[in-house]
Amino acid sequence: MPDKPVTSSAPQPGLFRGGLPVAFAIGVGLLPSLAEAQASGEELRTAAAVRGLTVEQAQQRTPVRLRGIVTFFDESLFSRFVQDETAGIYLRDSTNMPPLTPGQLVEVEGTASPGEYAPIVVPKRVRVVGEAPLPTPKPVTYEQLASGTEDSQFVEIAGIVRSVQPLEGSQYHLIEIATGGGRLSVYARQLPVKRTEELLDSTVRVRGVCATQFNHQRQLFAIRLMVPRAEDLVIEQPALKDPFAIAARPIGSLLQFAPQESFGHRVKLAGTVIYYQPGKALFLQDGEQGVEVQTKLNEPLQVGDRVEALGFVSQAEYTPVLQDAIFRKLAAGPPIEPSRLTPDEALQGKHDCRLIQVAARLLDRALHGSEKYLILQDGDFTFQAYLKQAEGQDAFATLENSSRVSVTGVCQIEPGEWSAGENWRAKSFRVQLRSPNDVVVLQAPPWWTLKKVLWIAGALGFVALAAFSWVVVLRRQVAERTRELEIQIQERQRAERRREIEQERARVAHDLHDDLGAGLTEVNMLSSLAKSPATSAAEKSRYLDELTETAGRMVTSLDEIVWAVNPRNDTIASLASYFGAYAQRLLDLAAVTCGLDVAEDLPDHPLDPKFRQELFLAFKEALTNVVRHAGATQVWLRISVQSEQLVVVVADNGRGFNSREPKSGADGVPNMTERLKALGGECEISSDAKNGTTVRFQAPLPERLL
Numbered sequence: 001m002p003d004k005p006v007t008s009s010a011p012q013p014g015l016f017r018g019g020l021p022v023a024f025a026i027g028v029g030l031l032p033s034l035a036e037a038q039a040s041g042e043e044l045r046t047a048a049a050v051r052g053l054t055v056e057q058a059q060q061r062t063p064v065r066l067r068g069i070v071t072f073f074d075e076s077l078f079s080r081f082v083q084d085e086t087a088g089i090y091l092r093d094s095t096n097m098p099p100l101t102p103g104q105l106v107e108v109e110g111t112a113s114p115g116e117y118a119p120i121v122v123p124k125r126v127r128v129v130g131e132a133p134l135p136t137p138k139p140v141t142y143e144q145l146a147s148g149t150e151d152s153q154f155v156e157i158a159g160i161v162r163s164v165q166p167l168e169g170s171q172y173h174l175i176e177i178a179t180g181g182g183r184l185s186v187y188a189r190q191l192p193v194k195r196t197e198e199l200l201d202s203t204v205r206v207r208g209v210c211a212t213q214f215n216h217q218r219q220l221f222a223i224r225l226m227v228p229r230a231e232d233l234v235i236e237q238p239a240l241k242d243p244f245a246i247a248a249r250p251i252g253s254l255l256q257f258a259p260q261e262s263f264g265h266r267v268k269l270a271g272t273v274i275y276y277q278p279g280k281a282l283f284l285q286d287g288e289q290g291v292e293v294q295t296k297l298n299e300p301l302q303v304g305d306r307v308e309a310l311g312f313v314s315q316a317e318y319t320p321v322l323q324d325a326i327f328r329k330l331a332a333g334p335p336i337e338p339s340r341l342t343p344d345e346a347l348q349g350k351h352d353c354r355l356i357q358v359a360a361r362l363l364d365r366a367l368h369g370s371e372k373y374l375i376l377q378d379g380d381f382t383f384q385a386y387l388k389q390a391e392g393q394d395a396f397a398t399l400e401n402s403s404r405v406s407v408t409g410v411c412q413i414e415p416g417e418w419s420a421g422e423n424w425r426a427k428s429f430r431v432q433l434r435s436p437n438d439v440v441v442l443q444a445p446p447w448w449t450l451k452k453v454l455w456i457a458g459a460l461g462f463v464a465l466a467a468f469s470w471v472v473v474l475r476r477q478v479a480e481r482t483r484e485l486e487i488q489i490q491e492r493q494r495a496e497r498r499r500e501i502e503q504e505r506a507r508v509a510h511d512l513h514d515d516l517g518a519g520l521t522e523v524n525m526l527s528s529l530a531k532s533p534a535t536s537a538a539e540k541s542r543y544l545d546e547l548t549e550t551a552g553r554m555v556t557s558l559d560e561i562v563w564a565v566n567p568r569n570d571t572i573a574s575l576a577s578y579f580g581a582y583a584q585r586l587l588d589l590a591a592v593t594c595g596l597d598v599a600e601d602l603p604d605h606p607l608d609p610k611f612r613q614e615l616f617l618a619f620k621e622a623l624t625n626v627v628r629h630a631g632a633t634q635v636w637l638r639i640s641v642q643s644e645q646l647v648v649v650v651a652d653n654g655r656g657f658n659s660r661e662p663k664s665g666a667d668g669v670p671n672m673t674e675r676l677k678a679l680g681g682e683c684e685i686s687s688d689a690k691n692g693t694t695v696r697f698q699a700p701l702p703e704r705l706l
Helices: 022-040 047-051 142-147 343-347 450-531 537-565 572-589 609-630 668-678
Strands: 063-074 079-083 088-090 104-113 120-131 154-166 173-179 182-188 203-214 220-226 233-237 267-277 281-286 289-295 306-314 321-331 339-341 355-368 371-378 381-388 404-414 428-433 439-443 593-598 634-642 645-652 682-688 692-700
Touching: 047 063, 047 088, 047 120, 063 088, 063 120, 063 203, 079 203, 088 120, 142 154, 142 182, 142 220, 154 182, 154 321, 182 203, 267 289, 267 321, 267 404, 281 306, 289 306, 339 343, 343 355, 343 381, 343 404, 343 428, 355 381, 371 404, 381 404, 572 593, 572 609, 572 634, 609 645, 609 668, 609 692, 668 682, 668 692
Parallel strands: 182 220, 289 321, 339 355, 381 428, 593 634
Antiparallel strands: 063 079, 063 104, 079 088, 104 120, 154 173, 154 203, 173 182, 203 220, 203 233, 267 281, 267 306, 281 289, 306 321, 355 371, 355 404, 371 381, 404 428, 404 439, 634 645, 645 692, 682 692
16 A cells, blocks of 8 residues: 655655756756666666667666656556656556556656557556646647657647547547647546537647557557646637637638738638538538538538538648538528539649539449449540449449440549649549439440450350360260279279278177177186186086176177178078067067067068168167066067168067156167168157057168178
């Protein structure tokens, strides 16, 4: 926690001398001692010493200990500035930093850092030790601020207010002022007026901290002044209470030679609306003069309305422009008639920002951002006509290239190189269209032209020659390709058969390993236990019984594997016979009656080993479920072929079960379903307490035998 502030209304001894920072008096005298201190790793004691570091020196994190006055502090604006008797410095955010206010005297301990523009201090500890008056601001010019040397310094400058608006998500107002050779952004909590519009066009004097804005290459691109107190924004010359009370000037008089005219304050113009883009631009025309009015207002206006505009005159690319303007509608009126021009007349530069109409031939259409534009040609000159449209719309979709069209819109000159005299012509011009109706088709493009006829004749000749050549080449290619395909088919058939044989061998090896391997391991273990002298007679008898049971299972498994791979069993009749024998043998042991219903017209269709084994394992799972869970006294086995599908049905008269609510750990039904799915078939189960359970396996017969 910082120490309790010591309130003091007098300046701290030695902090400032005569109201000016000591650094301004000693100049570069600090640099040798700075270099020595930095080289030795000693503490830097002044803001000027930190600011004098190069990027490489600042990267060494030299310790810093400063004592200065808070000139501006607001975390929401990422602004933390302290100024001592030598200079101002920026503090990086820190969890150890208490909330500060301008006028507090603080001690800062930390390290130097290159920052993102100028060197800064990364504080480790900030302690409030008292209060003191803010330093005397340094009077500066725009050029000094634009150089970046006044970064973080408490400065003073005068200018004319161009715009005022609340800063979104903040308690500050953003004020744009014009001064000297440029514009500044001023951030102030309180305004010296009740209504923001009263501040427009006022001459103000601003005291604040210069906060630069910079890019990722450490290059300055904008300047802000952060105003710490209400008294630091002072009106020197207030604006008129009724700004529209001044006399309107002719549009053509803007920036003309006038020795008695003052420059910088707002002027009033009157004219007729020829184009309006709400919140961005308004074009006015009065007689033979036009002007672009840049405005943020969104008030509704129509082409033909008579309006007054109040704004700041500025130089544009060719004719003056009115910036930061406001306007008011005087009356509605008819639209102005456009001046009909040739491109050469438009290039003379006398119709810039005026409504014109030009006839030309359409070369093409294109897209530039949200603007659709037409590329037009008249004689040897090419120009463009633009129209801003909503996303996804194309008002020019029906226009055909080579059409002769008339375009109406605002003329905008691109001057290029200027030279005096009547022979000068602008580099180019563009026409800003107002709506799709500003484009009128005068003449549709001709269909039969010499160029098209020559193209069609040439294309037909080329197609005929290419077709003849292609027929000859194609016959040769077909014969060659036929031979290649025959060879490829034979090779693929051999490779496919080898692959299938390898898969079958791997499957048999896998079954032998899983079934017989595990059984042999169990036989070996039981034999060892039966032979062990430590085994009692009762245990030996039990082990021998288990050995006998295991051997029986192994014989059954071996029989199943041999049956699956034996080529003599590759028929549906053999499968039906084996299924019936297996069912009777298993069900007799369980004292369950087995009924067989095997169709007599089973086709002589071959079945590959994999098909037979997968179907048998599913069938075996169904019989096992009957013996273990059904409590049945009778089972029916039905085998038939229906619509090229082998159908095996196992039905019992047991207690049934709810197939929609599988029990935890019960894998029988999913296993049967997956095996039939692997064969391209399906497993259907119906069960209830009265009728028992019916399991129906259905799988398409394989196309060929392995």
